[in-house]
Amino acid sequence: MNWFKVITLTAALTANTAFAEVAVIVHPSNAATLDQAEITRLFTGRGATFNNGNKATPLNLSESAAARADFDSKVLGKSSSQMKAYWSKLVFTGKGTPPKELNSDAEMKAAVAADANAIGYIDAAAVDATVKVVAKF
Amino acid sequence: MKKLLLATAVAAICSYPVQAEVDISGFASVMGGKLTSGSGVALFGLEPTFLANYPTVGVYEEDWTFKPDSKFGLQMTAELTEGLTATAQLVGRGADDFDAGFEWAYLSYVLNEHWTLQAGKKRLPLYYYSDFFDVSYAYLWIRPPADNYTWQIFNYTGVNAQFNYQLSDWSVSGNIYTGREDDAENKLLSEFFGTEPVREIWKDIVGGVLSLNRDWLDLRLTYMTYQNERYSGGQRVFWDGEDSRRGNFAGLSVNIDYNNWLLLSEVNRLALDGDDFDTYLLSAGYRIQQFTPYVSYADFDSDGEKHNTTSLGVRWDFHNSAAFKFQFDDVNDKGIGSNQVAGDSKAITMGVDLVF
Numbered sequence: 001m002n003w004f005k006v007i008t009l010t011a012a013l014t015a016n017t018a019f020a021e022v023a024v025i026v027h028p029s030n031a032a033t034l035d036q037a038e039i040t041r042l043f044t045g046r047g048a049t050f051n052n053g054n055k056a057t058p059l060n061l062s063e064s065a066a067a068r069a070d071f072d073s074k075v076l077g078k079s080s081s082q083m084k085a086y087w088s089k090l091v092f093t094g095k096g097t098p099p100k101e102l103n104s105d106a107e108m109k110a111a112v113a114a115d116a117n118a119i120g121y122i123d124a125a126a127v128d129a130t131v132k133v134v135a136k137f
Numbered sequence: 138m139k140k141l142l143l144a145t146a147v148a149a150i151c152s153y154p155v156q157a158e159v160d161i162s163g164f165a166s167v168m169g170g171k172l173t174s175g176s177g178v179a180l181f182g183l184e185p186t187f188l189a190n191y192p193t194v195g196v197y198e199e200d201w202t203f204k205p206d207s208k209f210g211l212q213m214t215a216e217l218t219e220g221l222t223a224t225a226q227l228v229g230r231g232a233d234d235f236d237a238g239f240e241w242a243y244l245s246y247v248l249n250e251h252w253t254l255q256a257g258k259k260r261l262p263l264y265y266y267s268d269f270f271d272v273s274y275a276y277l278w279i280r281p282p283a284d285n286y287t288w289q290i291f292n293y294t295g296v297n298a299q300f301n302y303q304l305s306d307w308s309v310s311g312n313i314y315t316g317r318e319d320d321a322e323n324k325l326l327s328e329f330f331g332t333e334p335v336r337e338i339w340k341d342i343v344g345g346v347l348s349l350n351r352d353w354l355d356l357r358l359t360y361m362t363y364q365n366e367r368y369s370g371g372q373r374v375f376w377d378g379e380d381s382r383r384g385n386f387a388g389l390s391v392n393i394d395y396n397n398w399l400l401l402s403e404v405n406r407l408a409l410d411g412d413d414f415d416t417y418l419l420s421a422g423y424r425i426q427q428f429t430p431y432v433s434y435a436d437f438d439s440d441g442e443k444h445n446t447t448s449l450g451v452r453w454d455f456h457n458s459a460a461f462k463f464q465f466d467d468v469n470d471k472g473i474g475s476n477q478v479a480g481d482s483k484a485i486t487m488g489v490d491l492v493f
Contacts, residue, residue: 037306046301046308046350048250063457081427081454088492089275091162092212093268094224094245094255095299095310 021124022070025109025131027116030054034119034134040076042119044086045096050119058099059111059120065104067123074137075121160214163493166273168206168462170197170486176470178480187468187484189280191287193232194329197484204231206280206486208271210240220247228271233324240271240292255297261290262312262346265357265390265403274490277399277422277452279464282435284446285403285416289325290339293318311347318342326367333370339363344386357390365409382410397424399431414439427454441476445469459491 024039026032032050041047042058050056061068063080072080090096102108105122112118113130127133175185187197195205208230215223222245229237243257260268266281270291273280280286295316302309317340326335344361366381367374376382388405399422407414415438422431433448450464468482 041303041308046310047303079454080457081460084458084492085275088164088272089269092164092210092226092272092275093262094241094243094259097214 020066020070022067022074022121022137023124023127023133024075024119024121024135024137025112025127026119026134027112028130028132029116030119030132030134032134036075036135036137039119039135043076043099045090045098055117056119057115057117059108059118060099060101061105061108061121062101062103065102067105067121071121071137158216160216161211162214163209163211164272164274164491165209165493166207166271166488166490167203168273168279168486168488169201169203170205170484170488171201172197172199173483173485175199175482175484176480178470178477180474180477183479185482186479187466187482188329188479189283189466189484189486190232191283191329192289192291192325193230194324195230195232196479197482197486203488204234206273206488207231209235209237210271212241221245230271243297251300251302253299255299256295258292258294259297259314261293261318261342261361262314262344263288263359263361263386264388264405265359265392267291272492273462274458274460274492277401277420277429277431278433278448278450279462279486279488282418282420282433282446282448283468284435284437284444285405285418287416287437288407289323289337290318290320293339293342295342306351308350309348310350311345313345315341315343331369335370336368338366339384340366353393353395355390355392355394357388357392359386359388359390359405361386376410384409398422399424399429401433412440414442422452428452429454441472442478443471443476444478445471456491458493459489461487461489463487 032052038051042056048056069080072078072083076083087098102111105126108120108122109131112120124136172185172187175187177183177185185199189195189197189205197205208228210226210228212226217223224241224243224245225239226241227237228240229235241259243255243259245253245255247253262268264285266276269275270281293316295314297312297314299312300310320337322334323337326337342363347358349356362385364381365384373380384407386407388403390403393400401420404417418435420431420433422429429452431450436445447467448464450462453461455461464486466484470477470480472478
């Protein structure tokens with residue numbers, strides 16, 4: 001009986017991990033292509049343009065949103081605390097400003113759909129036609 | 138045409154409050170500690186002391202104290218128009234009895250995607266951790282190793298140009314700066330190394346920093362030259378008959394953050410009027426989820442003054458914006474006679490760093 005519980009729990013956890021995919025999204029008119037290195041560059045303040053030369057405005061989810069920790073770990077390869085330490089160094093030395101933060105997938109979708117320069121991310125399950133997916137992690 | 142202008146003006150005015158929004162952010166550390174043992178320096182009549190912070194004279198003694206490493210910082214950034222911002226940072230340190238002062242106050246103008254110009258008062262970016270020395274949340278230890286961060290001047294007023302480029306897989310950034318600092322009553326020289334008020338002047342400062350980042354590797358080169366003048370008790374200080382002397386500072390830092398391993402290193406030399414002051418540090422840490430235990434060794438070596446510190450500690454990221462740290466330091470003062478600084482000491486420090 002206990003074994004059965006463990007197996008069910010393991011299956012549930014595995015399934016959960018597999019389903020919680022993060023979709024990196026841009027405005028539907030944005031024709032730029034992006035790989036993980038370029039997305040990392042934009043979200044760490046080391047670059048400010050897409051590969052087609054257009055200005056890029058990265059938008060982050062706040063730490064209360066589920067996809068934030070997934071994005072930090074899967075795409076940027078850091079924990080959310082490591083990213084906070086990274087940005088504190090830049091903010092308090094005048095070398096950079098972290099991306100603006102939005103509270104939910106819905107707010108993120110609306111912001112990206114309204115700005116041709118924006119790049120953000122949401123839970124892949126929340127994607128609809130108002131935004132364009134450039135990568136999934 | 139006029140209507141259009143008016144409309145534009147109204148739109149501009151209406152959007153003004155949004156553009157002039159002031160962002161407030163900050164950092165704080167509350168750290169307590171005490172000596173577990175110490176020799177003091179009988180020659181100076183100095184009781185057992187752990188000099189944890191040279192420039193602000195942060196000292197731990199036999200009783201618990203929260204002063205040396207505790208501090209509060211508040212940063213205000215106002216975006217004036219597209220690309221122009223004004224930033225001020227107010228810092229109150231326990232070592233100064235929380236007497237807050239403007240540590241940074243500068244205007245920043247984004248010239249283009251790669252270059253930003255700044256003018257005003259900033260921290261002098263000598264060592265790797267110099268310009269975010271107070272933001273302890275941003276680094277591993279309780280404080281950057283004291284043996285390296287010994288210099289009495291840590292701010293300057295002047296101009297700074299910073300850049301940011303991408304060269305294939307390398308991120309190349311850095312800055313070039315020039316300015317001066319005139320510290321009417323330098324704390325380290327007046328209170329710790331002397332008995333009379335010392336006015337310390339670093340002028341004709343010219344320096345540069347070049348950072349190269351790629352994936353898990355972070356390299357930093359730094360160079361700075363300045364002209365030193367000093368008044369002790371109102372009297373001009375002469376060195377070999379000269380009323381000023383030149384200092385040249387150079388440093389290299391290599392940091393690795395790979396698969397939860399952290400390796401931090403720094404090697405620096407200040408050549409001041411023919412004397413070399415050499416410093417280096419080496420730290421290693423291993424991240425186990427929220428815990429990062431670490432070891433560190435730092436060394437200062439000159440003709441007279443010689444000392445090193447071995448440290449053991451742990452950083453615990455118990456919260457998204459706060460970390461608890463515990464550190465043990467073992468200082469070995471190898472100076473002879475008047476070249477001693479604060480003698481040998483062992484001390485523990487613990488507390489919380491946070492950012493908001």
